[in-house]
Amino acid sequence: MITGLDRYKNKWHIASDTSIKAGLDAIEQALAELGNPHKNQNFIHIAGTNGKGSTAAFIAAILMQHGKTVGNFFSPAIEDVHDQIQIDREPVNEEDFDAAFEQLSKILTPLTDFELLTAAAYLVFNRRKPDFTIIEAGMGGRFDSTNVIDPLISVIPSISLEHTNFLGSTIAEIAWHKAGIIKKGKPVAIGDLPEEAEKVISTIAKDMSSEILKSKDLYEGPLKLKGQHQKANASLAWVATEKILKNQFKEQMAIKGLSQAAISYRFEEVFPDVIFDGAHNEASVEALIETVREIYPDRAIHVVMGLLKDKDHEAILRKLETVSDHFTFLDFENERALPAKILFSKSSSKIKTILNHYDILPVSSKNEVTIVTGSLYLLAILRKRNYSMFEHYRPD
Template structure:
């Protein structure tokens, strides 16, 4: 037995490389094969998208759970604790189960090394195999699987789901799956499977044909937002699908799309749940690190927005709130240095008071990584904890403090708030 406790497992996973010499699914398939293909023993829903995939998976898994289905959820990144990545009925995988499945994965790798001494998995493959194995062992009715990056080449793309979901398509991870939005759409279309329906959210017209072409080829029925199902958000969120019409509590507009996408996918599974229980499941869903309000009057909002589309949506929401409150918007932000830093910072208002910071994470931007005009314009605080405390103590009752730019920063601040 290689691993004795959860810390052993997590240390090992993070010591693994991030990429193979060739970007295909052959490595993960070999391990799954030795483990008797656990990914085929549970019904799955596969979710990708530039933004909104995390929220959509949480809404969907809560609907399934409310319907009495034993539901697995695989998401990334985690906010507080690694175990959040793999959930069962809304609860994180317990440490002892984490150790058990990791040891089984390790034994499978040892077996493969008898004929291929250099065989190994990368970090995300290891996590994905553990999730599939756990869901199969727990005999889940359904597992909601969030893609890591992209679609076709993503390590989760070893399943034939009941329903595929593509929430949005925009620019992010261009170096890996780009450079153009058309390349990104083609990569994400890789989760569309033969004869399995696909739910499409807010898809730009210029790439819709790429997804429709792939769906046609796979004989996969398409359910498109604003054509096959609708959502409006005036005083409440109103969802319409065929003869169904359901109202939900008000949330930021972009969340209303994720609710509509999740609900459409849920209806396609033909799982029985009353409208009232659907309302309860959605209204009770709190998505960690997304529009998360940790304090009111003054408001403190945490959101891991880290690309142009997500930041644009977030700032529209925050500036709208600020118009009502009439205070100042203060922002604590760090980003990963491989993101579109120039474009993200162009989205802020002149009146927003921004403090740049960093976190102890290899990809996190340090002062020198921010564009020169950003460095010259805004304050930089090396210690995010001190910066957060100072900003929080300096708030007036109508101000908004926004912590954003990275889920790692959001997770670190949440940990501070809880201790």
């Protein structure tokens, strides 16, 4: 479900399939009907399990600090579909969407929802013509509908087990999917990957005559985004952007850009002692836990959470229970949402409850830090419903 997409589908009388279908045939055929709007653009392609959005934000911030205009295609939406296509970190407007969907209404090739949105993104970027465009893969990489571009560089921040029903049950299989974004003769920048993943990447990069770039040290400058994993993402963004800009790259501009980069729901303090973090798989939960221990070593933690059905909820609970024994579980409006009663029944927490409304964020009056985590769809709902509480708060 892509929030807000139906509005444009209905307006322009477009039918598309809500299912996930791997493969590039349909998107390539549709783009050909549209005149191949994805050609002759300066793309950066990002695939990986975690860190895609943050790394994209860091790269965009560095490029913008160098005076470049930057397009971004994100997945999934934060508030609605407009978030997913941005120019200079601002959602594109209805005029851009209407222009794209008017063209899409005339094609004959049937598409899935994500393929439709991907095609719309390429149309918008072709219309707005940013200097650089950062494309985030939706799932996997090799057969993801974004993988029709010839990027200046490919970027893979991390690889861990995810979407195993689509991508395979081993790190090596998942790495093969991610490595599908590597293009002939174009460099690939990689984060700190598991040994078996790096082996797969190295083999494919060699076959593609693609130079592998690795960040050697963690970036230690000031960052709004908290946690060691964000220092790693910033380091990777530095390496990738330095390769793209070549002799135009200025270290002080990169430092300033990285210091200003921000992205919603990445250990974001939305209110005093209330943190929103979209950790939704084991690897991202581990990063969240590490950051909690780093930032709040002596504080009690209250976890508020909801997840989608396809996540390993028991493994996620076990990890979060290492930093908290106080949990609140939420049902939320999404057809893929895991019922809160299942989380409640599987939780080993000493203090646990289920909340079936969002109008008052369940913040404890005790000396606790509230970590709201799990599905980005849940976080978006909570932000919207509690907007008056959050709107004037700006952390130092």
